[in-house]
Amino acid sequence: MEKQIAGKNITVNEEGYLTNLNEWDKDVATEIAQEEGITLEEAHWPVLEYLQNQHKNEVALTIRKVGKSGVIDIKGFYALFPGGPLKKASRIAGIPKPVSCI
Amino acid sequence: MNPTEVLKQDLPTAKTKEGKVKKMMLILSKATIDNVYACMILANGARMEGIESEIFFTFFGLEAIQKKKLEHLSIATVGNPAMHIPTMLGGLPGMESFATSMMKKEMEKLDIPPVGEFLEILSASGARLWACKLAMDMFHIKEEDLIDELDGVLTVGDFYERAAGENTHLLFI
Numbered sequence: 001m002e003k004q005i006a007g008k009n010i011t012v013n014e015e016g017y018l019t020n021l022n023e024w025d026k027d028v029a030t031e032i033a034q035e036e037g038i039t040l041e042e043a044h045w046p047v048l049e050y051l052q053n054q055h056k057n058e059v060a061l062t063i064r065k066v067g068k069s070g071v072i073d074i075k076g077f078y079a080l081f082p083g084g085p086l087k088k089a090s091r092i093a094g095i096p097k098p099v100s101c102i
Numbered sequence: 103m104n105p106t107e108v109l110k111q112d113l114p115t116a117k118t119k120e121g122k123v124k125k126m127m128l129i130l131s132k133a134t135i136d137n138v139y140a141c142m143i144l145a146n147g148a149r150m151e152g153i154e155s156e157i158f159f160t161f162f163g164l165e166a167i168q169k170k171k172l173e174h175l176s177i178a179t180v181g182n183p184a185m186h187i188p189t190m191l192g193g194l195p196g197m198e199s200f201a202t203s204m205m206k207k208e209m210e211k212l213d214i215p216p217v218g219e220f221l222e223i224l225s226a227s228g229a230r231l232w233a234c235k236l237a238m239d240m241f242h243i244k245e246e247d248l249i250d251e252l253d254g255v256l257t258v259g260d261f262y263e264r265a266a267g268e269n270t271h272l273l274f275i
Contacts, residue, residue, distance in 0.1 A: 018259035062213045083152030
């Protein structure tokens with residue numbers, strides 16, 4: 001379905017995850033983050049970029065991988081995206097909801 | 103149908119915040135690696151969903167937080183029908199370590215960390231890790247034998263006190 005995000009028509013699924021990463025930009029990310037109760041700051045962007053790159057390389061995301069990425073540690077990841085970091089960060093990054101249990 | 107779609111069909115309350123699980127209080131009483139992982143995956147999975155989680159390590163569960171023992175846990179090859187081998191074969195020397203190493207290889211493929219690293223991840227994720235005082239006394243275990251990530255030693259009463267609040271669930275493994 002289509003949703004108005006940051007003044008643009010963006011295609012999202014029922015849970016509000018973008019279905020086309022090409023429609024993503026920083027304004028879209030900022031608005032989705034606000035819906036999740038997060039104000040994006042400088043520290044968030046490298047993490048979002050890392051998640052997008054992993055998605056482009058078709059790597060299944062896990063908390064462990066994020067922790068080993070060198071971009072951020074696990075404690076920092078939970079602090080930046082409180083209350084479900086992998087799901088929230090994925091939604092803000094415009095990539096599909098992760099299906100991992102770890 | 104993917105698991106998320108099934109969830110949505112079966113759970114009319116999933117969209118409302120009212121019935122949501124807020125806290126998982128897990129009690130680990132066993133040391134076989136399958137039980138230890140079940141407990142850690144549930145605790146970690148809770149944190150990933152924004153649910154608070156705490157683990158109370160008691161009886162043989164204490165093996166999983168003893169620095170010298172935690173990387174040497176194994177799967178039970180005797181008396182375990184899921185092994186699908188005759189009990190007598192399961193008792194042969196080396197069977198336990200063979201089955202355990204097979205299982206660890208499969209887990210590594212799925213990016214499931216070794217026990218020690220998993221405990222570090224849990225701690226960094228905000229899960230609280232507690233040791234049972236009575237079981238420690240019983241097995242003569244000292245606090246210095248236990249992992250650095252441990253949040254403390256509790257009595258059962260302390261643990262129940264920590265479980266206070268609505269939508270807390272206790273789970274015995």
